[in-house]
Amino acid sequence: MYNFAEIEKKWQERWASSNLFQAKNDKTLPKYYPLIEFPYPSGNGLHVGHPRPYIALDVIARKRRMQGFNVLYCIGWDAFGLPTENYALKNGIHPKIVSKQNINRFRSQIQRLGISFDWSREIDTTDEKYYKWTQWIFLQLFKKGLAYKSEAMVNWCTGCNVVLANEEVIDGCCERCSSNVIQKRKKQWVLKITEYAQRLIDDLENVNYPPKVKNSQINWIGKSEGANIKFQITTGDLLEVFTTRPDTIYGVTYMVISPEHKLIEKWLNIATNSNEINNYVANAAKKTEIDRTNLNKDKTGVQIKGIAAINPMNQTQISIFVSDYVLTSYGTGVIMAVPAHDLRDFEFSQKYSLPVIEVVDKGENKLPFTSCEDGVMINSGILNGLRVKDAQEKIINWIETNNLGQKKINFKLRDWGFSRQRYWGEPIPIIHCEKCGFVPIDESKLPLKLPVIETLKTSKNGESPLAAIESWVNVKCPLCDADAKRETDTMPQWAGSSWYFLRYCDPHNNEELAAPETLKYWMPVDWYNGGMEHTTLHLLYSRFWHKFLYDIGVVETKEPYAKRTSHGMILGENNEKMSKSRGNVVNPDEVLDKFGADTMRLYEMFIGDFESAASWNTSSIRGCSRFLERVYGFLQLHCEDSSNFSPELNSNFHKTIKKVSEDVEILKFNTAIAALMSLLNEIYAAGKINRFEFKTFLILLCLFAPHLSEELWEILKFNGMACTSSWPEFNESACHESHIEIAIQINGKIKEKIFVETTATKEAIIKLAKGLPAIQEILQNHELKKEIYVPASLINFVI
């Protein structure tokens, strides 16, 4: 009887006590560094989706060890964050305690899966020995001018007077008190990721990421080339726009300014319709960005009456509108509208009856004409008759000479908002001094520990709960010793996860974030697997930090991850995302109790294409446990001595070794397992297996079902352990069968099938096919136009 509970406990204990999966310090060995995204230890515990990537890279880690690599495979906890803080607030427990409980639960659940993590290197982002270095990196960024304070829009609950996370805003209202939420400007720490935008695009060339990941990042960064151009306003102000089509400047018929633009406040005094503008601005503050930029929605706007802009090219006066389809966060927050050649501007102009001036002619009369290919400039003063590309060059030259602007590359990517008005995050190690400004705390004083609070209370007036702790906030300026105040914002959860893979290399180092020679040996990460949902934030943020660390000489590689892959989500039985509220969460504990870790591991790898979403199906698991039971029962009994593959299984064994070896490398775990199942079926049909074959089978199986494989390995008294043996080789020529099947088609439809020797020539096969009675009959009555022969596959007679 296959007693998985006993077997799994036994081997997990043995692996742990022998430190079998600890990475070795011997830097002469070839290294391999697989990485999974470390989990956020949520209060709900693990669900069956979490282990999918852990098991997948465990398969790789185990295979690499068998291939002779020194493997660093680790896990840790990304434990700072909003849900823990909110849970702590609600239940009056300190977040530190909540985190600890969650981590303990996660750890014990994960340990039951028999994943070959090096548990001696476990890290926790909320550990002060860890966040010391998160803070240290922040200080380096600050010293290089890459961390600065800037105004940003935040969700402001008008009831609680606190800043809310997007997630806490439900239909424009506060999740807790249902008051209206508005967009409010607030000074925040921001990291200058835009300075690295071009490098973040360029260096994608040198990494092995799936095209969809590269494309997502490139689109997210959103590079566009154009120009910034200054327009004189009748008030004497200058209004600067960013445009990708400076060539269309003669077609500007109005301008649009975003509702948050600073000049609006000033112009309210001059405008003849200030009430109307005020109302519009207040309304816009209620909308989400997605609503505002929705192309299908009716665009709204209000003209700022009483002022106008002047087109620098022809001195025409043009009206200025406020509209929320223009965002403060992109470009300059102002656009020059060219309705004839931009879709959004065109729609807006139609709605508000604004003039449309065509400046690019392509012989079509349908407006808007937005393409810039092959167009010729018209109605455009100095640009008339030029092609669009030449016009662009000329106009940029002109504005630069006349000091009205310059060529400009813009990115959709925005600088990274780094402040949170929260307790459960890394304190930002900065002191505000009235005289000296922002003063970094001395590196020797790191970590700047989170002060202990008896009972955590909700923040007041939009500040972090830390602001209420006067003894902590009030300090002396490190430079001038005057009274000063600590920064009370904390870092976002993304901070700790932007460099954790460096810490795995040297997790107990108290002098440096990791010793340089250790980083040199282990980095880069060879294979990083994670969710598609992290493509544009976490993945980009950590690449940015890594490039910065490269620039200041901490790491030697420009990119942190040599290869990236992504897993699909595991959905509930009803095909929906697993969530507590939908009641479709499957707890791995139940699966482990009923079927054991090996079956669960096998099932999660067999469930479907690793990169696509898969629905959990409890009855399907049975197929995997049945397979393991067959291995346990049958193979143990029918084992004869021999050191060769039996002739009848020879080719199948080689094919299976090849299939498993290759498929796991391209994430085709499901077909690798199917190959093992097929092989077992063959063995069943043959009715026996010898010791050599069995040993090979166990090594292959060991990737997916390590406990059972070790157990059988021991029962059969093979040397050492399955997981420490060498990965088996396959013989390419032995993979081929002596005979193959060829399909005979007439006009693409299969009529017959023949078996021929693998070595048979094209001519011989065609002759054989033509000799078949059914084929002969058809060919006699029709004219043969063409014969197509696909080697080792088919013949098609076209008649």
Added chain:
RNA sequence: GCCGGAAUGGCGAAAUUGGCAGACGCACGGGACUUAAAAUCCCGGGAGCUAACCCUCGUGCCGGUUCAAGUCCGGCUUCCGGCACCA
């Protein structure tokens, strides 16, 4: 809305990237074993028309390219992920 993906039997899926659609598994049906059931083992299933063979249709929808299309091209539909303070 914008960006990135996906769609194949009753179900999860496979298909050397243009070459025999449905491997492997679940569920189901039949048989063997059993007093019986469970478990196990063997066999069978894309749909339609058939006594059976033949034949016809079939990879979300419409059209195209090709000797040959799940795979390539053009146009849709539906679903999923992300949209910067959930992680």
